[in-house]
Amino acid sequence: MSHPTIILVPAIIGDRPSNKSYSLLIQRRGFLMKIEALMTLQATLERGSFAAAAEAVNLSPSAVSLQIKQLETYFGQSLFDRSGRSVRPTRFATLLVNTVARTLADLENLRTQRYPSMSGRVRLGVTGSIQTTLLPRAVAELQKRAPGLTLQLERANTPEMLSSLKADRLDAAILVRPPGGGSARLYWKDLLCEPMVLVVPAHLESMEPADYLRRYPWIRLDRKLVVGRMAARFVDNLIPHCEALIDVPSADAIIAMIGLGLGVSVMPRLRKEHLAVYAVREVSLGPSAPTRQLSMVRRKQDSENILLRAVEEAFERACR
Incomplete structure (x- = not known):
């Protein structure tokens, strides 16, 4: 035989x-x-x-x-x-x-259950929006797959996290990848790419994105954020010299303002929780919409680190 x-x-x-x-x-x-x-x-x-x-x-x-x-x-x-x-x-x-x-x-x-016996600590940088979207799901995955792994979280913006990575103050970061691709000195793992949208009060009539921005105040996502700069560049190309009502660093705060009818904003797609709580809706920006690329980044010498691989896989599953 x-x-x-x-x-x-x-x-x-x-x-x-x-x-x-x-x-x-x-x-x-x-x-x-x-x-x-x-x-x-x-x-x-x-x-x-x-x-x-x-x-x-x-x-x-x-x-x-x-x-x-x-x-x-x-x-x-x-x-x-x-x-x-x-x-x-x-x-x-x-x-x-x-x-x-x-x-x-x-x-x-x-x-x-690939990593049941793994233990150790990962210093992970995250943006504010990730804390309330992907992070809870990723932590749940890690509890199932690598219960001995501990995350030490640090909230910061993209430039701060990249500096901390290079200075060995962080092991990895989950962030919005810069449009230029990010530093070639680091190892990037793309997780989720999604188009940005125009968020408007739910009661407004349907019209083109440019018409919303001409008729209603623009609540601008802070340009210190990568995604804020992407949104501002799109609006400036669509409506040159468009004046913003206010700059806000928090997407959740902007959504609350739009729900009260204070204006409209270009920002990442909304979570189901936002649509259930606030009287807002999304308007597609069409094929020219800017895209937000969420990525995990770490130093090249750590690209195959087993602890960071476990974190990467947890966020990949969270993105699905």
């Missing part, structure tokens, strides 16, 4: 190879089978189509189809009936998923 050979190869994240992680393959009789392909098959049966499964596993529909064909080659049996307009799973596909479901669940549990 021939025994399967287990091989590690560079993993595919989305449709591209990653140099940071690896994929488990089983080789037998000249055929290769990815463990991830079994997860894709499970997602296909649960979601009902290749397209829905593709979204669930972060692959293109063609990549999902390729993984299914690889499984069919490995097992020598069809997994889907393709004779009709829609594909239907065969009895063997259902049997295969039922057979490996427990194993896949156990593998996922091991993956999500």
Whole structure:
């Protein structure tokens, strides 16, 4: 009896190879089978189509189809009936998923509890907006995955945090990446990119962003902040010499002012809590909208530090 050979190869994240992680393959009789392909098959049966499964596993529909064909080659049996307009799973596909479901669940549990015995302290810089958005979710992830890791938080703006990093007063920071890309002396990990929006009182009639800014006072996010400078540059290009009613350093304070009908503002997208509490709504700025890139940054020599990797993964999961 021939025994399967287990091989590690560079993993595919989305449709591209990653140099940071690896994929488990089983080789037998000249055929290769990815463990991830079994997860894709499970997602296909649960979601009902290749397209829905593709979204669930972060692959293109063609990549999902390729993984299914690889499984069919490995097992020598069809997994889907393709004779009709829609594909239907065969009895063997259902049997295969039922057979490996427990194993896949156990593998996922091991993956999500990657750092159970880790302990140590990370000095982490954060911006004010991150404290009330991503930080609580990331801390919850760390409590599950690395309960022995302690965060020592410091709130500051982007220039202050970058200076503290270079001076070894911080280990890492979660911040808005400068439009120019940030210092090449540091290691950057992009977490979340989102377009900025115009926030207006909910009762106002619909109109173009420029018309809102012409008719109603502009409450400007403080230009000492990276995102404030991005917002001000956009408004200045849209409405040259537009005068601001007031400069405010807190996004939460601006939203409260808009809810009272005091004006409008260009700022990051709102949280669900904002929309539930304040009488405000978002207006799209279209394809020319500035984008806020949230990133984790640390010194290059610390790029593979296991404690910082745990923090990075917690924030990545929080962003999802």
